[in-house]
Amino acid sequence: MTATAISNLPVLVTSRSGLPNICGWEAEIKSVTNHNEPVFLRTTNLRLENVTAGFACALHMHQPTIPAGSNGELISNLQYMFEHPHDGDNHNAGVFAWCYGRMGEFIPQLIAEGCHPRIMLDYSGNLLWGLQQMGREDILNNLKRITCNEQYQPYVEWLGTMWSHAVVPSTPIPDLKLHIQAWQHYFAAIFGYDALRRVKGFSPPEMHLPNHPDTLFEYIKALQECGYRWLMVQEHSVERLDGTGLHHDQKYVPNRLVARNSMGETISITALIKTQGSDTKLVAQMQPYFEAKGRSKQQIGNVTVPSLVTQIADGENGGVMMNEYPRDLFRVYHEIRDAGNNDAGIVALNGTEYLELIEAAGVNPDDYPACQAANQHKIWQQVDPDNATPEAVENAIAQLKTTDRQFHMDGASWTNDLSWVKGYENVLAPMNQLSAAFHAKYDPLVRQDATVTQRPDYLEALLYNLLLETSCFRYWGQGMWTDLARELYRRGEMIVS
Numbered sequence: 001m002t003a004t005a006i007s008n009l010p011v012l013v014t015s016r017s018g019l020p021n022i023c024g025w026e027a028e029i030k031s032v033t034n035h036n037e038p039v040f041l042r043t044t045n046l047r048l049e050n051v052t053a054g055f056a057c058a059l060h061m062h063q064p065t066i067p068a069g070s071n072g073e074l075i076s077n078l079q080y081m082f083e084h085p086h087d088g089d090n091h092n093a094g095v096f097a098w099c100y101g102r103m104g105e106f107i108p109q110l111i112a113e114g115c116h117p118r119i120m121l122d123y124s125g126n127l128l129w130g131l132q133q134m135g136r137e138d139i140l141n142n143l144k145r146i147t148c149n150e151q152y153q154p155y156v157e158w159l160g161t162m163w164s165h166a167v168v169p170s171t172p173i174p175d176l177k178l179h180i181q182a183w184q185h186y187f188a189a190i191f192g193y194d195a196l197r198r199v200k201g202f203s204p205p206e207m208h209l210p211n212h213p214d215t216l217f218e219y220i221k222a223l224q225e226c227g228y229r230w231l232m233v234q235e236h237s238v239e240r241l242d243g244t245g246l247h248h249d250q251k252y253v254p255n256r257l258v259a260r261n262s263m264g265e266t267i268s269i270t271a272l273i274k275t276q277g278s279d280t281k282l283v284a285q286m287q288p289y290f291e292a293k294g295r296s297k298q299q300i301g302n303v304t305v306p307s308l309v310t311q312i313a314d315g316e317n318g319g320v321m322m323n324e325y326p327r328d329l330f331r332v333y334h335e336i337r338d339a340g341n342n343d344a345g346i347v348a349l350n351g352t353e354y355l356e357l358i359e360a361a362g363v364n365p366d367d368y369p370a371c372q373a374a375n376q377h378k379i380w381q382q383v384d385p386d387n388a389t390p391e392a393v394e395n396a397i398a399q400l401k402t403t404d405r406q407f408h409m410d411g412a413s414w415t416n417d418l419s420w421v422k423g424y425e426n427v428l429a430p431m432n433q434l435s436a437a438f439h440a441k442y443d444p445l446v447r448q449d450a451t452v453t454q455r456p457d458y459l460e461a462l463l464y465n466l467l468l469e470t471s472c473f474r475y476w477g478q479g480m481w482t483d484l485a486r487e488l489y490r491r492g493e494m495i496v497s
Contacts, residue, residue, distance in 0.1 A: 012189035017456050019463055020129040021189045022163060022182035024454035029184050032193045033227025039198045040353035041360060043154040045116055045343050048357050051306040053252075053295035054349035055288035056272070058120035058203060058232070059315030061100055062165050064472040065126045067487045074467075076130025092322070097139060099316035100131065104142025106329060107155055115333040117155055118348035122203035122312065125163035125183045126470065128190060140190065147191045157350035158195070159203040160184065160228060166469035168219055169210035169410055170428060172435040174443075177222035179466055184226060200229040201351045203312065205471055207274060209237040211373035212409045213393055217261035220269045230270040230355060231257065232312060238271070241370050243377030251275050252307035253298055254355060256368040260376075262393035264385055270365055272310045272351050283313035284320035286332040292346045301367035305358045308349060375407055430489040431468050437496040438465045457495065464492030 009028050013021055069075040081093035103119055110117045121143075131139050146152040162168070163182035171179070180202075188196040202223055210216045223231060235251055241258070250273075257271040275291075276282060288309040295307035314321060336342060349357075359365065382396040400407040438461055445452045452458055473485035 009193055012185065014132055014186070014189040016459060019456075019459055020125065020132075020186055021459075022125065022185045022466075023178075023459055023462055024451075025185065026181055026453060027450070029181065029188060029196070030225075030227070032188070032197050033184060033199070034225075035197070035227070036229075038356050038360075039200055040154060040157075040350065041356045044353055044357065045154065046347060046349070046353075046357065047343070048306070048361050050344040051347050051349075052297060052345050053292040053307045053309070054347050054354060055292040055309045056118065056120065056311070056349050056351055056354065057283050057286075057288055058122055058159060058310075058312035058351075059103070059283070060122045060203065060312055061127055061315045062124040062205070063096075063127045063130050064165065064470045065130065065467050066484050067491070068484065072487075076126070076133060077472075078127075078130055079134050095322050096316045097136065099322065100127070101136075101139035101142035102326070103156070103315075104139075104145045106326070107146050107152055110330065110333050111152070111155065113334070113337070114342075115337045116342040116348065117329075117333050118157075118350045118353070119155070120157045120159050120201070120203075120312075120350055121315075122159040122161050124161060124165045124205070125186045126165060126467075128186060132190075144191060147195050153198070154353075155350075157201065157352055158187070158191075158199050159201045159232070159351075160187075160199050160226075161203050162205050164466045164470045165205040165472065166466070167206050167208040167471045168204055169208055169212065169215060171469050172432055173215055173218050174439050175435055175465065175469060176219055177226065178462065179469070180222055180226045180228075182462070182466060198352075200227070201272075202228045202231045204231070204233075207232070207234040207237065207312070209233050209373055211237075211375050212397075213259065213376065213379065214261045214390075216259040216373050216376075217265065217267055220257070220259050220267050223269060224267070228269070230254070230272060230351060232274055232310065232351070233257065233271045235273050235275045237374055238273070238371040239374050239377060241372055241377065243381075246273065246371060247369075249298055249307070250369050250371075252295055252309060253300060253305065254308075254358075254365070254368045255371045256365065258370050258372050260372075260380070260385055260388070262388055262390040264388040268370075270355065270368060271371065272308070272354075274310050274312055276311070280313040280318050281320050281324075283311050284318075284325040284328065286328045287311070289332050289336075289346065289348075300358070300363050303358065303361055303363045305361070305363060306354075308354050310351070375409070378404065378407060430486065434465055434468055434489055434492045434496065437493065438462070441496050461492065461495045464488055464495060468492060 063076050063078040065074050066077055067074055068080050081090040085091050146156045162179035166179055255271045256268050258268045260266045288311045292309045297304050298307055378400055379396050383392045468488045473481050
């Protein structure tokens with residue numbers, strides 16, 4: 001994809017009829033994202049032979065969209081926090097807003113001070129739309145600065161995600177690609193096609209990885225069709241192909257995540273392993289840097305590569321991110337600079353940059369150690385993969401659920417003590433109903449005419465379908481949040497009926 005080709009594409013507006021521009025230009029978006037050209041290789045300051053180990057840090061940012069404006073309008077929960085400062089921890093709204101934009105200040109400052117920082121950013125579509133709705137151009141301009149200014153592009157990597165923070169295992173399979181595409185549409189509308197072209201890694205909400213064979217297969221298939229090259233996964237959400245946990249060193253090199261569906265078809269994608277749970281202290285206190293100090297080079301095939309410590313944390317949530325992260329971020333990068341190690345020894349890396357460097361050195365992705373979603377080994381012990389059928393797989397799953405208390409098909413996330421399914425039937429049932437009604441109405445129309453996705457009624461129906469699948473309506477328990485979900489369902493049902 002050349003710059004000229006990108007310039008010939010239609011300019012995407014951020015808003016249509018007061019709604020976020022999340023559909024309608026699927027072919028154009030695909031023409032931008034589906035390429036295998038290097039993103040960071042041309043601009044990186046790093047030479048692989050000088051690097052012993054790396055640390056990669058990502059910040060996850062999200063605020064849900066809720067029907068809670070003064071007249072029931074769709075607004076960002078951040079706006080609701082500002083308007084109701086005495087509820088819960090809503091008094092932190094101003095700090096949250098600062099956190100959403102502050103990397104646009106921190107990265108340029110660190111570079112000006114002679115440092116070579118790296119950061120990966122994961123912002124939900126809801127949050128980006130909410131910032132637009134609130135007129136927070138200050139925050140968006142900070143983000144545009146480090147995204148669109150060539151001076152900062154070597155240091156900042158955006159990760160794709162689901163449009164409205166939907167946890168993948170309990171999202172209807174036909175909606176997986178719609179969430180992925182919706183985020184790409186909206187990101188391109190804000191930051192431009194060229195910025196979208198550089199988004200090759202994917203960060204799933206709640207680090208949630210589906211382990212049902214068909215869901216995982218369709219998820220990886222959708223990611224690849226949308227141009228993604230790699231996926232971040234939680235350490236305990238995957239297993240080796242023999243059912244054992246990952247070897248210790250295996251967590252610090254890329255893995256090949258393999259998915260086999262109930263028809264016996266296989267697909268795979270590169271996975272970077274996020275280690276050590278979800279504690280925000282790890283990123284806030286720059287623990288990945290200190291952990292990388294204890295790592296050394298490893299062998300993949302015939303090539304020696306640096307180990308990589310990968311972490312992600314909420315970028316705004318909790319005292320450590322609000323207060324300790326700015327202090328420790330600068331302290332660590334100054335330490336690296338003052339030791340003369342900006343480009344040697346233990347260095348900061350972004351995920352795509354790391355993969356491009358090691359593959360340019362001769363690493364073949366086929367040589368990455370293989371893993372699969374947790375609990376899948378038990379299924380394929382009972383079902384011959386070469387003769388798999390949907391019926392055989394479902395029978396095996398049903399039998400395992402009755403005989404193995406450890407077995408489930410809920411997937412795994414960074415909050416293993418929390419189920420996104422049990423106890424939330426009052427949200428999940430309407431969610432599935434709305435999705436089914438949406439697809440029953442629009443799929444035949446889209447098959448006949450792809451431009452149907454540009455229609456205002458399609459946009460509004462899609463928006464409510466995706467919003468209802470936001471994980472927050474389950475994460476925060478029964479009560480206000482499940483009531484908000486019911487209202488989203490009611491409005492969505494009126495559109496698709």
